Amino acid sequence: MTRDKKVLVVGGGGRCHAIVDALSRSPQVAKIWCAPGNAGIGLQAENVPLKDTDVAGLLKFAQEQGIDLTVVGPEAALSVGIVDAFRAAGLRIFGHTRAATRIESSKEFAKVLMDKYGIPTAAYRSFDGFEEALAYVNARPFPAVLKYDGLAAGKGVVIAANAAEAEAALRSMLLDETFGKGRVVVEDFLTGPEFSFMAFVDGERVYPMPLSQDHKRAFDGDRGPNTGGMGAYTGLPFITEEDRAFAQKEILEAAAKAMVAEGCPLSGVLYGGLMKTPDGVKVIEFNARFGDPETEVVLPLLESDIYDIFSAVAEGRPAAQPVWRNAVTLGVVLASKGYPGSYPKGFEIQGVEDVDARVYHMGTKLDGGRLLTNGGRVMMVVTEGADIRAAREKVYAELAKVRCDALFFRRDIAHWALDGKLLDGKALSGSIKEDLRERIGKLEVKYGRKPSLAVIIVGNNPASQVYVRNKVKTAIYLGMNSRLITMAEDVSEAALLEMIDHLNRDPELDGILVQLPLPKQINEARVIDAIAKEKDVDGFHPLNVADLWLGRPCTVPCTPKGILRLIDESGIDLQGKTAVVVGRSNIVGKPVAKLLLDRNATVIIAHSRTKDLKSVTLQADVLVVAVGKQNVVTGDMVKPGAVVIDVGMNRDAEGRLCGDVDYTEARLRASWITPVPGGVGPMTIAMLMENTVECFLARMDSK
Numbered sequence: 107m108t109r110d111k112k113v114l115v116v117g118g119g120g121r122c123h124a125i126v127d128a129l130s131r132s133p134q135v136a137k138i139w140c141a142p143g144n145a146g147i148g149l150q151a152e153n154v155p156l157k158d159t160d161v162a163g164l165l166k167f168a169q170e171q172g173i174d175l176t177v178v179g180p181e182a183a184l185s186v187g188i189v190d191a192f193r194a195a196g197l198r199i200f201g202h203t204r205a206a207t208r209i210e211s212s213k214e215f216a217k218v219l220m221d222k223y224g225i226p227t228a229a230y231r232s233f234d235g236f237e238e239a240l241a242y243v244n245a246r247p248f249p250a251v252l253k254y255d256g257l258a259a260g261k262g263v264v265i266a267a268n269a270a271e272a273e274a275a276l277r278s279m280l281l282d283e284t285f286g287k288g289r290v291v292v293e294d295f296l297t298g299p300e301f302s303f304m305a306f307v308d309g310e311r312v313y314p315m316p317l318s319q320d321h322k323r324a325f326d327g328d329r330g331p332n333t334g335g336m337g338a339y340t341g342l343p344f345i346t347e348e349d350r351a352f353a354q355k356e357i358l359e360a361a362a363k364a365m366v367a368e369g370c371p372l373s374g375v376l377y378g379g380l381m382k383t384p385d386g387v388k389v390i391e392f393n394a395r396f397g398d399p400e401t402e403v404v405l406p407l408l409e410s411d412i413y414d415i416f417s418a419v420a421e422g423r424p425a426a427q428p429v430w431r432n433a434v435t436l437g438v439v440l441a442s443k444g445y446p447g448s449y450p451k452g453f454e455i456q457g458v459e460d461v462d463a464r465v466y467h468m469g470t471k472l473d474g475g476r477l478l479t480n481g482g483r484v485m486m487v488v489t490e491g492a493d494i495r496a497a498r499e500k501v502y503a504e505l506a507k508v509r510c511d512a513l514f515f516r517r518d519i520a521h522w523a524l525d526g527k528l529l530d531g532k533a534l535s536g537s538i539k540e541d542l543r544e545r546i547g548k549l550e551v552k553y554g555r556k557p558s559l560a561v562i563i564v565g566n567n568p569a570s571q572v573y574v575r576n577k578v579k580t581a582i583y584l585g586m587n588s589r590l591i592t593m594a595e596d597v598s599e600a601a602l603l604e605m606i607d608h609l610n611r612d613p614e615l616d617g618i619l620v621q622l623p624l625p626k627q628i629n630e631a632r633v634i635d636a637i638a639k640e641k642d643v644d645g646f647h648p649l650n651v652a653d654l655w656l657g658r659p660c661t662v663p664c665t666p667k668g669i670l671r672l673i674d675e676s677g678i679d680l681q682g683k684t685a686v687v688v689g690r691s692n693i694v695g696k697p698v699a700k701l702l703l704d705r706n707a708t709v710i711i712a713h714s715r716t717k718d719l720k721s722v723t724l725q726a727d728v729l730v731v732a733v734g735k736q737n738v739v740t741g742d743m744v745k746p747g748a749v750v751i752d753v754g755m756n757r758d759a760e761g762r763l764c765g766d767v768d769y770t771e772a773r774l775r776a777s778w779i780t781p782v783p784g785g786v787g788p789m790t791i792a793m794l795m796e797n798t799v800e801c802f803l804a805r806m807d808s809k
C-alpha cells in the first residue's frame with residue numbers, strides 16, 4: 107500500500123481533531139489538511155484558514171491541491187450543501203447530501219419519517235400556530251418537550267415543567283421568532299438513561315460504532331446549564347447486547363432504509379441520540395454527523411483503516427466491517443470557567459506535553475510557543491482502560507498535569523455507569539422494615555401480643571430527641587408497642603436504675619433502650635449493666651458483648667449488624683479479603699471487626715491517628731470508617747474497587763451533614779460506598795427493630 111492519499115477535513119473542534127487523529131493512523135494517508143482546524147489539529151495536519159461553510163472556497167482548495175477525499179465534520183457545512191457541490195464537481199466527499207441532512211436539520215422531517223416507518227420515538231404533534239400549540243400542550247401531562255424545528259445549535263429544545271414555562275417557550279419560538287420563522291414539535295416526555303449510537307451509513311449499509319454516552323450539563327451530578335458536552339465514555343454497562351441489537355436493527359438500519367425509500371439516501375455518519383425507556387429503546391433525536399464529544403472517545407477504539415471506510419461510503423461501495431478494540435475509553439472536557447455563559451479567553455495552558463493520553467483540542471490557539479485558551483470548551487483528555495474505573499482513574503491522574511487556573515471540568519464522568527454502586531441504606535432498611543411489618547402482624551396472631559419496646563431519654567439534647575422520636579415512630583409503624591419515657595436532665599442515677607429495674611420485670615416488655623449519651627452525674631456503664639441481658643436490644647450489655655466475642659448466641663449491636671448487611675449488599679465475598687476498620691469504639695469499631703473476622707476476613711483495626719493511615723487504608727478491600735471527624739479518609743486513601751462504609755455523622759463548614767469520608771472523591775475509586783445521610787444511619791434503626799423482634803421471640807419461646 108502506498109502512502110499517497112491527500113485528505114481534507116472540514117471543521118475545527120475536538121470532533122475534527124479525533125477524525126484527523128484517526129486518519130493520521132492510516133497507512134494510505136500522506137497528508138491531511140483541516141479547514142479551519144485549531145492549534146492541536148495543527149500538530150497533525152495543516153490548518154487551512156477557510157470557514158467550514160465556505161463551500162466555494164473549500165471546493166477550489168480541494169481541486170487545486172488534488173485532494174483525494176474530503177471528510178465533513180459539522181452539520182452547518184452539510185446543511186449548506188457542501189456534499190452536493192463537491193459531488194457535482196466530481197470530487198469524493200464523505201458526508202450526507204443536503205436532502206439527507208434533513209434527518210437532523212428538520213425535527214419535523216425526522217418525526218414524520220419515524221412515524222411512517224415505525225421507528226420507536228416519543229409521540230408528537232407539530233404546530234406553526236401559537237394558540238393551537240398552547241392548547242395542545244395544556245391538554246397533556248407535564249413536563250412537555252418543545253422542539254423548535256430548524257437547526258438551533260442545541261438550543262432549540264425546551265423541557266417545560268408547567269403551563270407558564272410552556273407558554274413562555276412557545277411564545278419565543280412561534281411569536282418572537284427568536285430562532286427565525288419556524289414550526290414547533292411538541293412531544294411526550296420520556297425517561298431513562300440516554301446514550302449515543304453512531305454508525306457509518308451508505309444507503310442501506312450500516313456499519314455500527316461502539317456505544318457511548320455524553321454528559322450535557324455543566325456540573326457534577328448533572329446539574330447546571332446545558333453545554334456542548336462535558337465528557338463521554340464507551341462501554342455502557344446499562345445497555346444490554348439485546349438493547350444494542352434492537353437499536354441497530356429497528357432504529358439505525360430502519361432509518362437508513364427509510365431514507366433510501368424517501369429518495370434521500372444517507373452517505374455519512376448517522377447519530378442516534380437514544381434513550382433506554384421503560385418501554386424499550388427510543389429515539390430522542392437523529393444527527394447527520396459525528397457526535398461531539400462522543401467521537402473523541404469512539405474513534406480511538408477503531409483498529410481498521412478509517413480511510414477505507416470513508417472512501418467506500420463516499421463512493422457508494424461496500425466496506426469491510428470495521429474492527430474495534432475491545433477496551434473502553436473515557437474523556438473529560440476542560441472548559442473555560444464561565445462556560446456555557448460568557449468567559450474570558452487567552453489564558454496560558456501549561457503541562458499538556460506531560461499528559462500521557464490522547465489530548466483533543468477544542469478551543470485553543472498558539473501564540474508564539476504558548477498554548478492559550480480560545481473557546482468555551484478548550485480540550486478533551488481521553489484515556490483507554492480495561493474497564494471504566496481504570497480509564498477514569500487514569501484520566502483524572504493525567505488531567506491533573508494540565509495547569510491553567512481558567513479551566514474547570516466535571517469530576518464524575520461515567521457516573522451513570524458507576525452510580526449503581528451506591529450502598530443505599532435508606533432503600534435497604536425500607537425493605538427490611540416492610541418485611542418486619544409483615545412478620546410482626548403474624549406474630550401477634552400467633553402469640554397473642556405484639557413485640558414491645560421502651561425507649562428512655564434523659565434530658566433534652568436536641569439530636570437525641572430526634573433519634574428517640576424516630577425509633578418510637580418506626581416501632582409503631584411496624585405494628586409494635588412502643589413507649590417513650592422521658593426523664594429530667596438532673597435525674598439521679600438511682601432513679602434511672604430504678605426505672606430500668608421496673609422495666610426489666612415487666613413481662614409484657616421485650617426491649618429496653620437508653621439513649622446515649624447520658625448527663626455526667628450518671629455512670630453510663632452502670633446503666634447499661636442494669637438492663638436485663640435478654641432485653642438489651644442495643645447489644646451493649648457486657649454479657650451480650652462477651653457472647654459476641656465468644657461466638658455464642660447474643661444480641662448483635664445494631665450499627666455493626668447494619669454495616670454487615672450493607673457490606674453483604676455489595677455482593678463481596680469476605681473470605682480472605684482485607685477489611686480495615688478505622689475507629690476503635692466499643693459500640694462500632696470493635697464489634698464490626700469481630701463480625702468481619704467471623705466471616706473469615708483479615709481484619710485490621712486502626713486508630714484514626716495511626717501514623718501513615720493511608721498505607722493502612724489502601725490495603726482495604728472493605729473499609730469501615732467510624733471516627734466522627736470530617737475527611738479522616740480522603741479519596742486517595744481508598745483502594746480502587748473497595749467497599750467503603752462511612753459511619754460518621756458530622757457537620758461541614760456550611761452546616762451540611764457529612765461523614766468521615768470525602769464522599770465526592772472516594773466514590774470515584776470505591777466500587778461501593780455508603781452516602782451520608784442515607785447509608786448506615788437508617789440501617790441502625792432497622793436493626794434495632796429486628797433485635798426487638800428477636801428478643802420478643804427468645805422470650806416467648808423460652809416460656
Ligand code: AMP
Nearest residue numbers: 228251260263293294295296379390391
Ligand atoms: P435534543 O436537542 O433533541 O438532543 O434534545 C436535548 C435534550 O433534551 C436531550 O438530550 C434530552 O435530554 C432532552 N429531550 C429531548 N426530547 C426529549 C423527550 N421526548 N423526553 C425527554 N427528554 C427529552
Ligand code: GLY
Nearest residue numbers: 320335397398399
Ligand atoms: N453530543 C451531542 C451531539 O453531538 O449532538
